[in-house]
Amino acid sequence: MALTFKTRAPRWAGQPSTFFLLLNACLVTALIHYWTTGLQSSHHSVSVWVGHENEHEHEHNYQQAPAPSPPACGLEDAMRAKYGEDILARSRAYEGSNARLRRVLRDARAGKPIKIAVLGGSVTKGQGVKRHEIWANVFADWWKQEFPDAEMTMQNGAVAATGSRYMSMCFLEHVDDDADIIFTEFAVNDQRNEPNAESFEWLLRQLLELPKRPAVINVQTFGLGYAQLTTGGDVHIAFANYYDAPLISLRNALLPQLLETRSAAPSYFAKLHTGVTDFKHINNRGHQMLADLLIAYTQRQLCTLSHPTSSHSLSLPSYDNLPVDVEGIPPLRLFQNYNDPPAPRLSPYCSSTRTLKTPLVPAFNDGKWENWTFTATGGSAKTYIRATEPGAKIGFKVPVRGGMGRVRVSFLQSSTFGLGICKCWLDEAKDEAVLVDGFWQSPLNLAGTQTVTNKASIGEHMLWCELTGHTRDPEGRTEFRLIGVDAA
Numbered sequence: 001m002a003l004t005f006k007t008r009a010p011r012w013a014g015q016p017s018t019f020f021l022l023l024n025a026c027l028v029t030a031l032i033h034y035w036t037t038g039l040q041s042s043h044h045s046v047s048v049w050v051g052h053e054n055e056h057e058h059e060h061n062y063q064q065a066p067a068p069s070p071p072a073c074g075l076e077d078a079m080r081a082k083y084g085e086d087i088l089a090r091s092r093a094y095e096g097s098n099a100r101l102r103r104v105l106r107d108a109r110a111g112k113p114i115k116i117a118v119l120g121g122s123v124t125k126g127q128g129v130k131r132h133e134i135w136a137n138v139f140a141d142w143w144k145q146e147f148p149d150a151e152m153t154m155q156n157g158a159v160a161a162t163g164s165r166y167m168s169m170c171f172l173e174h175v176d177d178d179a180d181i182i183f184t185e186f187a188v189n190d191q192r193n194e195p196n197a198e199s200f201e202w203l204l205r206q207l208l209e210l211p212k213r214p215a216v217i218n219v220q221t222f223g224l225g226y227a228q229l230t231t232g233g234d235v236h237i238a239f240a241n242y243y244d245a246p247l248i249s250l251r252n253a254l255l256p257q258l259l260e261t262r263s264a265a266p267s268y269f270a271k272l273h274t275g276v277t278d279f280k281h282i283n284n285r286g287h288q289m290l291a292d293l294l295i296a297y298t299q300r301q302l303c304t305l306s307h308p309t310s311s312h313s314l315s316l317p318s319y320d321n322l323p324v325d326v327e328g329i330p331p332l333r334l335f336q337n338y339n340d341p342p343a344p345r346l347s348p349y350c351s352s353t354r355t356l357k358t359p360l361v362p363a364f365n366d367g368k369w370e371n372w373t374f375t376a377t378g379g380s381a382k383t384y385i386r387a388t389e390p391g392a393k394i395g396f397k398v399p400v401r402g403g404m405g406r407v408r409v410s411f412l413q414s415s416t417f418g419l420g421i422c423k424c425w426l427d428e429a430k431d432e433a434v435l436v437d438g439f440w441q442s443p444l445n446l447a448g449t450q451t452v453t454n455k456a457s458i459g460e461h462m463l464w465c466e467l468t469g470h471t472r473d474p475e476g477r478t479e480f481r482l483i484g485v486d487a488a
């Protein structure tokens, strides 16, 4: 029976090569475009500068020795002294136009109140560090010094052990919808597969569509305790590019040195209560560096604002007179075909045990499901609706507001907690029930999501789940831990 949903995997299996071919093509095109347009503009400025007589000669020289350019941005003394410009440059995995961020920075300089929202996993929640050491808080402290006259509020909506599959439907449970800047941190909690990439894209689109057109900045941490050095964050880069949402990577800036001097690695990661290094969670030094990279990045954008002659700050009509909305959102998702209709705007419903806004409360419970909180030593509390007895049945009201017709459940996956298989269906369609398996082979304990249906009509539905007696747990246990229900 468990095979039923394992068949979901092959749908994506043949895709990555095509995906990376496209990604490569995009990068090459972008490079060629950058190179050619860069060359054109230097020709232009040189001919204005030197006049016609010896234009040719100077034009040649220009390639060797650039004329004095606007003050270099991003070389703020403190950060350059600390890390060096090479490392700061490497950290900027995608820089982009920064049209939205520069608008927000102008507002902050003008003294307008600014709201910053943060979404991410346990690193951003602060596992292994003190509250004031969390990268987002270090950044906030810098911001308050930089903009002493503008009120700033930061909302940290990180949820441990969840990735963008959960957050793409549930982010509004964790942050308000009126942020000016939103940081995402999903590189390590998203495993490297295409369903996660698709969720990350939905998340980015919805964040960019929020009322205040927030600047979305992707922050990537990394770990040495994962099966591979590459994680879901590497697939996110394509979306950062397509949506022009900057990406700052701690791995880019730090991993090369740690590979060269392996003995230095533990000094950037937290310690478990046993004294063993937790290579999944950076410590205060790692958080400080991540914050510094982000601060250096923001200073670089501030610098372009202060030097309006720099090419970055010119808001030009687009190349070839094609209109462009630099703050706009492409109508198509990157996962769509060119001839597809525009992607719908989603208005997801999300109900979860991890939030107070729309807590997961059953409309039906046979009494065998209970609210249950688990706190690992040194970890944060995680709440579930749990059952252990086969046959336990629970029901939730689910409003479907349209866009995808999709209803999903979120639940815990683990290889060690003795998790079994639940059966979930919508309304009366018990014969189309899907199996939701809490057991998986991965050593990680992570929230999973499973689609119950992709063809729900708009309106209110009932989602039913019933614990089966089946399990893949080697000890035959049948516990199940529900986290949430979502629909879009």
Ligand SMILES: *[C@@H]1O[C@H](CO)[C@@H](O)[C@H](O)[C@H]1NC(C)=O
Binding pocket: 361, 362, 365, 369, 370, 371, 385
């Ligand atoms: C969990 O607690 C809430 C609030 O007390 C309650 O309304 C809800 O029914 C409980 N859920 C379960 C599964 O017992």
